[in-house]
Amino acid sequence: MELHQLEAFSAVMSAGSITGAARLLRRSQPGVSRTIQDLEQEIGYALFHRNGPRVTPTDRAFLLYAEVERALVGLERIRASALAIGRDEAPPLRIAATPALAAALVPRALSRLEPGVAPRETNVLGASAEQVVQALLSRAVDVGIATLPLDHGALLLHYVIEAPCVAVVSRDDPLANAPVIELRNLAHRRIATVGNRYRLRRRIGQALESAGFASAIVFESNASLNAVMAAQANLAVAVVDPATAFGTPVDGVVTRRLDVEIPFFYGVVTSADKARSPAVDALIEAIDAVSHELLPGATRHHAARHDTLLSEPVQPRVRNGRRSTRHPAGAEA
Known part of the structure; x- marks a missing residue:
């Protein structure tokens, strides 16, 4: 061959x-x-x-x-x-991330890297969370950014970022006038959201089931931007991750908080047994900083809390509670 x-x-x-x-x-x-x-x-x-x-x-x-x-x-x-190597330069920086995180976070984080650290060339692979893990395990990429769970013995999870999901509605939708959308007000509305049932979709489903109308989901997609476009077309109310809503804004829609806090979790991972370059280390910290600037209510958690975070139930939004605490870039809850 x-x-x-x-x-x-x-x-x-x-x-x-x-x-x-x-x-x-x-x-x-x-x-x-x-x-x-x-x-x-x-x-x-x-x-x-x-x-x-x-x-x-x-x-x-x-x-x-x-x-x-x-x-x-x-x-x-x-x-x-x-x-x-022939130019005496560092090799290209290779990143794998889920599409929403690749679009919302990676370009902004790369722009923060100092000239002496920033790579001359960068390759970004948009992929499912499972494919991000596979790319790291096969050493096809240097760093991965994906939604939880990310519990794999051969990977090093550096931290977890949590931020609340949001609702996206058409600008002329009556719900656009409310600063916070109550989940019960979606009981008779079409809902668009993501389709991976073992990641964010599972927590969204739990919240809707608690409100008693899980069957309201009429539009599912593997890309949350598609759900936002469904909202733009007045097809449905989109319940999506904040990275999509704030990182890739779309004309004709507005983003609103929900009265129930549905956590969106993602982490930054590298191969556990592979040496990291200065560019990778700088990118890891830049992703954290960009997350806190871009996503309202973003919280950084220590990697050791991975399993605990995934086991916590969806809860109503509270004031001055842990979930409304915003930790500075680099600080961990």
Whole structure:
């Protein structure tokens, strides 16, 4: 199996046709077709169903594609690192984060790094929390930012950030006039939210069940920004994490506090047995500082509280309580 075969396979998967792949690779169409046939002959099974100029990937092709992409990305990382070494520079900083955190926190944190510490090149991978963990375990990235749980023996959790979820409504929605939206006022409203049932979605579901109307969720997505867009379209009231609401603002909507505090937890993690660069250490602290500036009510917790935080029930918002305490950047509850 040769590199040009993997590149041809990846291009066909991306383009959806041999002709499109040839255009991407700047090779001849017959040449790409022969390369794919050679690859299929070598591995012993068909990768595509042929239908004229277009091809349809087989189930096996999709399984192989995930591996091939990892390999090709790895080769690109090696290339970038080799060039950095030749320039006597630090290698690129590689970050994996869930999409909301990648968009809201990472660019702002990177802008805080001092010139002598900031990397010349940065790669940011937006992925699910499970994929963030996998990227760290495979050493594909240097640092990960993801929602809890993040309890893995091979990872070092540096701290946990907690901030309350919010409601996002269309600007012309009657609820937009209230500074705080009471959960009971959503009883007869459509609700849009995130869909991962083992992370934030679980706590949102618990809050709605306590209010007696769990069936009100009519729009679920793996990306909270999609829920916000549903609110913009007057399709639903979005109950989402504050990183999305405050970090990627959308025209035509307003963000309001909820009377029930639904905690949004995320952490910053690195490989436990991998030495950290000055850029990684600086980014870890910058993420903390940006979190406190951007997210109202943000609290930093010691990593040792991971399990305790996840076991605490959703509670009504209180004044001067632990959950309304805002700790300075670097301080831990």
